[in-house]
Amino acid sequence: MEERLLKAAREAAELLTNWGRKDVPVRLISHVDTDGQTSGAVVAKALLRAGIGFQARVIQQLDELSLAEATVGDPELTVLTDLGSGSLELLGRALKGRSVLVIDHHQVIESKAADTLLHVNPHLFNVSGEKELSASGTAYFVAKAMDAKNVDLSSLAVLGALGDLQDRNAERSLTGMNKTIVQDAVESGLLRTDVDLLLFGRETRPLHRALASTTNPFLPGLSGEEDQCVALLAKLDIPIREGDRWRVLGDLTQDEKKALFNGIIAFLVSRGFPAASSVGLIGTLYTLVKEDRLTPLRDGREFSSLLNACGRVGRPGLGLTIALGDRAPRALDEAYEVLAEYRKVLAEGMKLLTGSQDRVKELNAIHWVNCENAVSDRVVSSVLSLLATVPIFSSAKPLVATAAMGNGRLKVSARGSDPLVGRGLNLGVALAQASSVVGGTGGGHRIAAGAIIPAGKREDFLRSVDELVASQMEAGSLGPSGRQSQIRG
DSSP states (O other), X not given: OHHHHHHHHHHHHHHHHHHHTTTXXXXXXXXXXXXXXXXXXXXXXXXHHTTOOEEEEEESOOSHHHHHHHTTTOOSEEEEESOOTTOHHHHHHHTTTSEEEEEOOSOOOSOOOOTTEEEEOGGGXXXXXXXXXXXXXXXXXXXXXXXXXXXXXXXXXXXXXXXXXXXXXXXXXXXXXXXXXXHHHHHTTSEEEEEXXXXXXXXXXXXXXXXXXXXXXXXXXXXXXXXXXXXXXXXTTOOSEETXXXXXXXXXXXXXXXXXXXXXXXXXXXXXXXXXXXXXXXXXXXXXXXXXXXXXXXXXXXXXXXHHHHHHTTOHHHHHHHHTTOOOHHHHHHHHHHHHHHHHHHHHHHHHHHTOGGGEEEOSSOEEEEOTTTSOTTTHHHHHHHHTTSGGGSSSSOEEEEEEEETTEEEEEEEOOHHHHHTTOOHHHHHHHHHHXXXXXXXXXXXXXXXXXXXXXXHHXXXXXHHHHHHHHHHTSOOOOOOOOSOOO
């Protein structure tokens, strides 16, 4: 399976290498999130090193309008990263007669692809694109096949996998073909792995702020609540200062770390939440050893969050330049400001949704989360990912959120859980079918998906999704296939 995928990666590498001899620029189109930016950066770096000209675009979703705008000038070769696998028919129509390379990891809906399209996707080779390999990882194997020196792009692929939450398991570590990429990065002297508490800002933020900034998993009563975090640390007799200096997580002794972990569990239980709420707080750290120790770029999860923030607040170009290696103070300062703004928006969104029962409605098979006039369409998927970690929402039913986009459209984001997927849930298929019925487009993974629909069709759409999910769960198998466009949460 893996060897067949690597063979496809070599075919893509050969296509790009041969294209370079034509001296005709490549059009590179990538998705706006972390995996999209890093997969785009991997391909861009490989093209630069091979002396192949290119023009890069980062887009929020792939539909007829965005594709037309991104391919103005009718490029002879278009490369899409973290996009395209659910839109093969669209690509065939819009880029008819032109060469297309799709490097993606999302579900592939059965459809006839154009003869001029080369498709590299782990799902085509029985490798999980949800848990074992992201788009950036797939792009990495293409780049490595172009030139063995591109092994130094392995750290970017690790960031993409972390950004797509492919460490969503009991060990909080990357698995499958991602492990090969991690090993490449470690052997190249780019990465160090350790097992520890996974607090956000473990080397850069004062301990109480690191705890308050931790949202994966979301810790009710602590995430976003600095005062509560200070009080908890005081109760545990864990000093937050050492002289005039704030202590960070890295300063804690092993005994203090154990006390902190047990204290978090006790705090959650006292609030009526199960101890399982803290699952995911211990896992594998991915430290980028070449990055400055005092910046968010040092920790893999923080770096991936920074890139996602740039994309979600409308600054994907800034994220892409940092992924490509820009470390100019001005660029980094802008990115840090964007990250701070992004995390503030997420905290406000979570506070609004968890504090208002009117925003979450239970249907037969799903929970509908009404984010309209409350959460921006750019960040609704990120907020929903956090909400899905809250115990009362984490496993019972999938969450389906709607947010206003303007121009009479709604952005839809959906999140499930591994237990629900194990029982037959496939949100990518459900949203693809339901959106198609109401004149929209949608798709994604089994556990996470998205769509864009006409605002006036919301009730019809939700009813359709509810019925489809109920049918999937009852059957205990995947729902019937349907047309799926590459729009995700």
